[in-house]
Amino acid sequence: MSTIFDKILDGEIPCHRVYEDEHVLAFLDVGPLSRGHTLLIPKERKAQIHELSDEAAAAMGRVLPRLARAILAATGATAYNVLQNNGGAASQVVEHVHFHIIPRYASSGLGLVWKASLLDADEAGRLVAGLREALAQD
């Protein structure tokens, strides 16, 4: 299924291009939460980050510091959130991996609702065992 980001990658839809290299493309979000809200996408066409190749994911990570520095320099922002949603239940809208880089200003930016619990030790033991087993079998 072709997403709007595929169409941007194919040049069928224009974008406000910020950065591009062999592996990634960065452009302004047309529905920004704040001034300078930028999207970073891989050229590899995967919906969610657990589907992405190690190489594409590394290329995404590699460019984040540089992009963040540019956003801070160009906007004057001093704080920002990096967000990447996977699945409709987690607020993903476009089904192509994307990182949001969202400057935080006094009155605009990403709002977070943080309802933390306390990690139970038994539960932690079970989780770590399950996670390590899954990693070993990957």
Added chain:
Amino acid sequence: MSTIFDKILDGEIPCHRVYEDEHVLAFLDVGPLSRGHTLLIPKERKAQIHELSDEAAAAMGRVLPRLARAILAATGATAYNVLQNNGGAASQVVEHVHFHIIPRYASSGLGLVWKASLLDADEAGRLVAGLREALAQD
């Protein structure tokens, strides 16, 4: 200044270790937003992602797909958010770069407040010019 994550890296404080390699460490968040909430940190000691070396940032990116797959497999979750906060105004608490990987379930996970605007074309032009200039000078 030594953060709690430095103490974890130094072995002074225990953690529920999920994954470790030359560049990164992943462990359970002791104040989880949902079951399986995991933190991924670089061994490079920087407060915010714009300060991180390209290599450390690439290593963080590279392991994200694998960690996400393990979290989905171990928890049964099908949606999740990846979040990285920079600066107190952006809800950063521990001043050492960290990615949150937060499974989303029906009744727990990360809450987002999304107050989007519409990108103005003139503003977009100014932003892109500023961002490209900043990238060129980096």
